[in-house]
Amino acid sequence: MAQTAVAGTGRKPAPPKMDSHGRSRALARRETVSAYLFLLPSLIFFIGFVVVPMGICFVYSFLDMGINKAATTFVGFANYIEMWNDKTFWQGFWNTVLIVVVSVPAVTAFSLWVGNSIYKMKPIPRSFYRCVFYLPVVTGTVAVTVVWKWMFNPYNGLLNQVTGNIGFDWLGNPHTAIWCIIMILFTTSIGQPIVLYVAALGNVDQSLVEAAEVDGATRRQVFWRIKWPQIMPTTLYILIITTINSFQCFALIQLLTSGGPSGTTSTIMYYIFDMAYKYNRFGYANAMGVILALIIAAFSAVQFKLAKTDNA
């Protein structure tokens, strides 16, 4: 599975390989045409409203561009060079990496555990849990942050009242702030993966599971040998989507800490937003956006590679 899905390496299915599949050229061409017909409706939207603006973004990243359009100049790689020397960018970069490194495994493992625990339940409890873990997403970021902010309030927040720790500023302490963000990000990130895992685990071929059980396989063996490979595409999707979401964590930070204290919760995304909409430096913001996209794409490529070898 996923034999050609190698992001980043750009490896194309070469014609001789096609022949090794025993297909004639005419057949290959037919398959290409039919594939593109299937892709067509999607490509119209994708190219029109994603690829085209994406290309424009790339062009903008080489410009010094503000709200004064007349003053726009071509600056080559100057934005990229500035980024390399920008301390704030790097601080944001490392904060972002911390968020990704902690939240991606946590979200994936936790949602797999929940998914595995609930997918065999009766429909009503299963639906209940699936719905419950999806609630923070449903509620919307603005309202959820209002509640969290209240819970973290140093003087009369729920957390400090329960722990008797009145006055401790969770979101204002350089050591705790980012962990609060990661925790809230976690609660808003696990909804989708759980829904997907429940669906994927439910789709696992039961005959294989039964056969293995008849052969005396333990529960653990059944899970890792039979189910895990079959839900691999889902896991891969979850890994990549969670990576992207964690890298792009922005709204929570804007609403909860504005990047503070002392930049300890500033992420690349937050910095990009500031650059574009506060300082109106679109060229620089776009350059950072391009780099962020490349970093994420690289991470995704690694995940694809790992998933493939894992599966082999």
Add this chain to the structure above:
Amino acid sequence: MVYRVITIILLILLAIFFIFPLYWIITGSFKDALTINARTPQWFPLNPILDNYVKLFHQPAFRWLLNTVVMAVGSLILTCFTASLAGYALAKKRFFGKAVLFTIIICAMALPKQVIVIPLLQEMQFLGLRDNLLSVILPTVGWPFGVFLMKQFSETIPTEILEAARIDGAGELRTFFSVVFPMIKPGVGALAIFTFVNSWNDYFLQLIMLTKRESLTLPLGIAKMQGEMSSDFGLIMAGAALAAVPIVVVFIAFQKYFTQGIAMGAVKG
């Protein structure tokens, strides 16, 4: 057995933890500003009031809700349709340019919206779609999360089944609708919900594209009613509670798709 009990207890505790914010929002929407911001929390609104909802519907909140629903449902239908076709092709067909296309898709997902939205706005202005719900729907449909998700789901379809269909003389579309689609239905169900919720919550895109009072969405409309140095938490909570209702309804409506998927898994063998 012990493991099972621990699991259940943990799940229940976690469920409480996850339900609490919504509980607080819903109860909060029935409290006045003084109670919401009181130093000692009131666990249940002792004197429930409807003021926040009255204030909300003093605004064109129905129109905003309708806009949001049209936007989310429009995105949902188009995304499910285009993404299931495209995802199947990406997963099960060999064609020229596949790796390149897939790489572009990943890069596109990785590009932050905050950056891409400026050229997008220029494009919408050019097309005359500013302040039109289409300006939010079209990019949402174009965003390739759906294609990626459906590709991953289609990977699980055994190639032998497709071969069998072909040998039986089924055409491409026939194969898709009568063989592939039923198998990826749980995926489509999940995609439908994700698209609905993501489009509903895609605050940033809505913020940039929609400015006219009559074309606002519910989250935008509520944001506009906040002061410079003061937040009307009651109103925020009433809006969030109101917005959560349709989503929960859609979520429950699509439950049967997941269930079907599970049943199908059993039949398949």
Add this chain to the structure above:
Amino acid sequence: MKKLIALLLALIMVFALVACGEATPETSENPPATTDETPTGEEVTITIWTYPIGKFGDDATMVELIGKFEAAHPGIKVEHELIDYTNGDTQVTSAITGGGTPDIIMEGPERLVTNWGKNGVMVDLSDLWTEEITADIAATSEAVVSACQYNGVYYEYPLCMTTHCMAINYEVFEQAGALQYIDEETRTWSTDDFVSAMEAVRDSGLVAVPGIIYCGGQGGDQGTRALVNNLYSGTYTNADHTEYTANSAENVQALQLLVDMVGSGALNANAGFQATEELQQFANGTCAVTFCWNASNKTNYAEQVTFTPFAMAFPTDDGVPELCGGIWGFGIFDNGSDAKIEAAKDFIRFVCDDETQAAESVRLTGFFPVRASLGNVYAGTEQEADAEEFLKLMPFLGDYYNVIGGWSEQRTNWFNMLQNVFITGTDPQTAADEFVEASNANIG
């Protein structure tokens, strides 16, 4: 195959329907643009965006105001949209780059003049500034006149102004025996009195925390800035507004005093707090003072406050507070249509200069008129009592240095500096030096 074609057709039809349905208002909007060629007799539609500045953020009030204008100016149609402070800048910025800016916008000079005007997207309003009007505004404050222009071009036509101040919880101060430290008549206090008062509040144990220095966020920086500048009469920028001077000996001394007060529990510093949260804590009685107060905040929190919020000037060592000013007025975006620009100017004249409307417009904001000839617009109205305490503070209006370059950058730098001083424990001098270095770099 047929099924798919049918589905596609249906989709296209739905699309067309939605697109056409939504596009109809679009077409009705286009004619005004063509009035460029035929300016006579045609109707002009202009759009105005307002931030929530007093009642200018209230739809019903705006509908009424616009109705009055449209009655007086047949041939001009005004559409109003409200924008909020959280997202407004993002919306305006994207409209400037992507297209779709309004014709008129209402805000202060730090946005209209130093950001948008300086970048050439706004219209020169010099013809609104007649000699008579300029003299009238200068009679209130020269600072307003200079704040509204950049390189000699006027980009803002001001309506109202205020001074940002602080407020105390009168009852808590009374019970803590701290009223002796304030001059209730002039609403001033000395630096030493401020320290004594906060210590008295701390010792009384009436509140969880005497006062909170909020070190986070995007706005409300005027409060902490004025606090630091006033304690030992430091300045924020030099007189020409070409350089930041927040690292002067006076300011560093002030920062050190605040650090000591935080150390003794007479104040607290919270990096997780923005001005809004600090106000919220003031409103629910958690803290006894707020550093972010003005008439508009008083109105917004009136519903939640169960005590008397008593407006005060910031404490000073020399008895002469210098308060930060807030100026609000109108600017016009250059959308390339002379007819629209003229109509927009008519609207601004109506709101700010019309004999019957001008005073009413100022009252809508809850602030004070920039034009001296309007006098006390609240005299004899219901708002008189509320306005009085803020009117008392107007004479303390200090230099309007907000027009210095790099204003949005300095705001981030300022909060970073506070966080470094109060949370990470950086030495005030070092932190202030860093602030000045970073902020001066963006003036250009």
